Amino acid sequence: MDRLKDKVAIITGGANGIGLATVKLFLDEGAKVMMVDVDQKGIDRAVKDLNTPNLAFCIADVSKAKDTESYVKETLKVFGKIDIFYNNAGIEGCSKPLVDYPENIFDKVIAVNLKGVWLGCQHVLPKMEEGGSVMITSSVAGLKGFQGLGAYVASKHGVIGIMRVAALESAERKIRVNSIHPGPVDNNMMRRIEKEISPDNPEEVIKGFENTIPLKRYADSQEIAKLALFLASDESSYITGSMHVVDGGMLGS
Numbered sequence: 116m117d118r119l120k121d122k123v124a125i126i127t128g129g130a131n132g133i134g135l136a137t138v139k140l141f142l143d144e145g146a147k148v149m150m151v152d153v154d155q156k157g158i159d160r161a162v163k164d165l166n167t168p169n170l171a172f173c174i175a176d177v178s179k180a181k182d183t184e185s186y187v188k189e190t191l192k193v194f195g196k197i198d199i200f201y202n203n204a205g206i207e208g209c210s211k212p213l214v215d216y217p218e219n220i221f222d223k224v225i226a227v228n229l230k231g232v233w234l235g236c237q238h239v240l241p242k243m244e245e246g247g248s249v250m251i252t253s254s255v256a257g258l259k260g261f262q263g264l265g266a267y268v269a270s271k272h273g274v275i276g277i278m279r280v281a282a283l284e285s286a287e288r289k290i291r292v293n294s295i296h297p298g299p300v301d302n303n304m305m306r307r308i309e310k311e312i313s314p315d316n317p318e319e320v321i322k323g324f325e326n327t328i329p330l331k332r333y334a335d336s337q338e339i340a341k342l343a344l345f346l347a348s349d350e351s352s353y354i355t356g357s358m359h360v361v362d363g364g365m366l367g368s
Contacts, residue, residue, distance in 0.1 A: 200248075
């Protein structure tokens with residue numbers, strides 16, 4: 116249980132879902148973790164539940180440069196270095212056709228999911244230790260289209276471009292950068308997406324998604340966290356600039 120011993124990790128969107136599962140797993144594997152989120156209640160709950168000096172937190176909006184700079188500075192102040200960055204924070208937006216999609220919601224999705232990733236890389240990479248690892252949460256929606264989720268799909272496609280550029284620009288310092296592409300995950304984000312698609316019958320949406328997945332189920336957040344752990348660890352020392360799909364076979368069907 117020491118695959119990340121003596122490592123310091125920043126995890127954005129760390130108070131819920133995939134982020135929280137990754138916080139827990141990284142702590143179990145010996146890391147010190149800076150949990151970043153806008154959700155004060157979620158952070159308070161996680162800090163109380165986990166109750167360890169190896170966990171610190173920062174309330175931050177990843178779409179804001181000053182907030183991004185603040186969580187980087189706080190990490191260095193508390194833990195002294197940065198070895199791992201899981202650029203995970205994201206929002207789903209709403210479910211509407213492109214021609215009806217509200218501009219303000221589109222702007223917010225792009226700000227969090229795409230600009231937030233760019234700002235994170237911009238501020239974290241210069242401060243990272245040589246040989247570090249960056250993971251960025253994209254989605255199967257970064258690799259194919261989904262009706263009604265235009266802003267989310269656009270943002271998750273864009274993340275791949277940032278990942279590839281960051282991987283090339285960081286290779287000289289032996290910093291690896293990869294993207295993670297989950298399929299549907301059994302968490303609060305999917306509950307909101309299901310209700311957005313069909314407010315009166317979200318159960319049918321679940322069945323519809325499950326029918327597109329050869330393993331016939333959603334992922335658990337911890338299953339995504341385990342991939343993040345592999346990419347964060349030295350076990351993935353020759354992997355960079357790559358897209359890593361964890362979708363139960365969804366894209367292969």
